[in-house]
Amino acid sequence: MKLVSVLGAVFRRDWTMMKRYIVNSVSTLVSIYMIFILIFAGLQSMSGYVKTGALEGSLEGTIIGFFVWTFTIYAFSNLAWNLTNEAQTGTLEQLYLAPCGFKWVAASTLISDFVFSFVPIMLLLAAMMATTGKWLRVDLASLVPLLLITLLGAYGVGFALGGLALVFKRIQALFQIMQFVFVGLLVIPMRVPAAKYMPLVLGNDLIRRAMVDGVRMWRLPPGDILTAVAVGAAYLAVGVAVFSWCERVAKNRGLLGHY
């Protein structure tokens, strides 16, 4: 079965690369943790809400928002950055020679990235909870599916930006802007009209309910879960469509191997 063989190969490659770039992997997480510390310290000094409990609940929201944001950044940027790097280093065309099609190679990369980023980001979550003293409910049976549903939209954005990178090459500035757009999406309150149709928003709210209120996934409103899945799938489909269109343009213009 070639699909499984490709998935296995991508897992082995990414594991090898993670070990070879261990300093980079660790320093990325440390940087994210440092940013969280700064935000936490800022919130404390501005309002002192942690001590008074006046804004009880915001701290949990910040931790969850930061936790989902980190997953989101990993999810979207790994695909988009990897495509840029592979084109730059010259391996992209070789990946395009896979008989299963490049999209499966890209999908395998996403799956592998999720698996390999899961443990470090969970450690980051533990560090954030220890730092703030706010211990959230971490029920993996609910959390993992909700994370995957939430990240569908981010994967869609990753495919779209990856496709644009194939054609326009130097669009790293757009990648960075997207990180802030994701922050914006994660702080939009659910009461904003049509908020649940935006990527990440409803999924983030469901994760908050699971982690703060301790609601198991199967006790969450099925309508909300189905909406989150449909919205995520729609953004993913749009992202894949944009990627396919860009891929076609890149092949027409002979840009696949260029950088």
Next chain:
Amino acid sequence: MSMSAGALQVQSLTKVFRDRGGVAVRAVDDVCFEVKRGEVLGLLGPNGAGKTTSIKCILGLMRPDSGRITLFGQDIQAAYPRILGKMSAVLEGSRNLYWRMSVWENVAFFSALHGVGSREDREYFGYLLKLFSLDEKRHTEVRKLSQGMKQKASVVCALARRTPLVFLDEPTLGLDVETSLELRSVLKRLAREEERTFVVSSHDMDVIQDVCTRVVIMSSGRIVVDDQVSHLMSLFRTRAYRIRLRGPAPQALEERLTQEFASVRVTDAETDAEIRVALSEDGDIYRLMDALRGEDAVIDEISHEEVDLEKVYLEIVRGERMRS
């Protein structure tokens, strides 16, 4: 799949690029050629001739404007991307590898993309690494290898996929003479032992002459020659002449010859002059003699020039440029 089908058939392949002003450049213009199973075909041409574009169109990395490509009897467009299981390629040499992974890790990864990784396959990887003298470096990260070793590792990655058709675009680029000879010897051996089909694109004429049985020469996006290497060489052997004159060449002779023959070279030594020329038509020898007589040149000796593929190639490409 038809058993009588060749390995590769390219029919009327055309690829046009447009610059920002909308000006069209025909990078590949109505190209047709065929490669038989087990054949080693050389693809030659100056920079910008359309070799790499043709290869990338066949591999599906570029979309041609028109044309039909058939691989082992199957239409590539209809069978894409599954058809990629039948071909592999070295496209940018050492850039085709992950430099932070070892040689073995690269070979195993790119082969696994083709579903190749069984125990028998891994034994074959080991065989290839031995053949290319990379066995001792199998666990070394690619970035720590010399340029020649990186290039060889890249070729191993393409061969390890065990595809019946392999494209090698500039496989000897940046290699020293010894490594180039080693690579040529291994390619010949694999073509003979495994009956695989190779398409080798290179500027290194020694490689093409040594490894390939047939050459396709491209210029400005078109095929100008498609012939057996041996036939091409014998053809040019009978057309290439060296004429030694007694005394220096008369003043107007070089100008006159240059006007009449595209490939003439006149070298004036202190005492004798020498003319090297490749004649393209049967009657040209008489025109040459008339020109020499007309300029009062005294012929001391006429002989067939020793030719190699590089000279043949240069004659063809220069002649093509003159015509266009």
